Amino acid sequence: MLRGKQTWWFENRPVIIGTGTVVGPDEGAGPLTADFDLVHAELDLNQKSWEKAERLLLEQASDFAIKNSGLRKDQVQFYIGGDLLNQLISNSFTARDLGLPYIGVFGACSTSMLSLALAAHLVNSGTAEFAMAGTCSHNCTAEKQFRYPTEYGSQKPPTAQYTVTGAGAAVVAASGNGPVVTCATIGKIVDLGISDPFNMGAAMAPAAVDTIQTHLSDTGRMPADYDMIVTGDLATVGHRIAVDLFARDGVPMQDTVFSDCGLMIYDVERQKVQAGGSGCACSAVVTYGHLMKRLRRGELKRILVVATGALLSPLSYQQGETIPCIAHAVAIERGDA
């Protein structure tokens, strides 16, 4: 059911019955390491290419999600996923091996909540009983495709972000035990003229603010109605900007815990990640690993996850284009709440 302008209201309360998260060594060295299903010690996962390593992360995360849901692979009816690589190759190969009907989506780092919103929509509308959403990113494939070769000695500015190596997947079901997806706000593209690919937090912050303000208006909720509102990968710079934009617009974000997955996944002071984490996997592993566990433990009752995406391509920024950005918000509640 559409509520307001951009928000899907899931009246049939689709349930996230199982999630799977797999991360690399840097994320394993971060503060949330205990919340992931599998932590790899090697960046290359003993694969012959970075691309193969990224693919393996997603395959493992989807296996964990299906296993943790108590399902067999053939019971999942649709798989919705996306990643950062050209033509979504990580997801295409994973979907090939899963052998499931597959919907590939591109939302850059917002893919986690875009795919979760779509999976919840399928289940809520009755067109699927079980649907899986998944996404992945790898630090080295992202560096290779969007920036420079991984071993190239270029100095990164303090506004740059560190792409998370990992993958997260979630199985959404019509009924069962687990956190409930109650609504989702699909974002609009917001582009306020930032063109520096080493400053994506600043580029994406207005998109996050726009989606959150639209979500609050569509649902008639206040920030205080959420125990936590968490953005995807704004990191230090983008988060600071978002806080100030909310203050400017008179949105009382101080009434809730307002945080960012890119700041939660690493110890930003200690680990050399510049402004913080980014990438599709950033919001996916923090939400499906850390936040789901906190919801299940009852520490959180209702959260809003706002995954942010910078929809640039290496070609577009080399041609001097600005960075179109988007944010998708999904509200998740504790099952028995």
Added chain:
Amino acid sequence: MATRTAGKGKFKPMSMSSKEYKTFAKQREPSRSVLQNCVRAFVSGGLICVLGQAIQNGYMSWMKLSATQAANPTVATLIFISVLLTCFGVYDKLAQWAGAGSAVPVTGFANSMCSAALEHRAEGLVLGVGGNMFKLAGSVIVYGTVAAFVIGLIHVIFGIRGH
């Protein structure tokens, strides 16, 4: 400039002009210390040159080469060290600290070629390594040659001579 309207949870969508936002964002970005980067580049670049000089002096005293004869093996040795450090995954970490100090000397050039070759090994020897090795170094060669041509013209036309 509060945009909140009447009623619970009623907020207008984000609105700000691109020009206004750029200034807004700029004020909230961490500043990059130009002075600190210059000092680091001076120290690290200088140390690489000192190392090069030491290697050259070594070739001159042990292998009895003249300064000119020792130049080529010195460059080769520096390239070898840079490639080794790139392969061990150390050079990019040094570069994050050193900045231009590790990018400008010949070691930076070697790093740009070696890192591209390593990165694209998975795409094969021809289209991967061969086709991508000069991805970054290519523009150095192109504009190095263009610059040399311009300097050459100045030299011919105005008769300005170096040593």
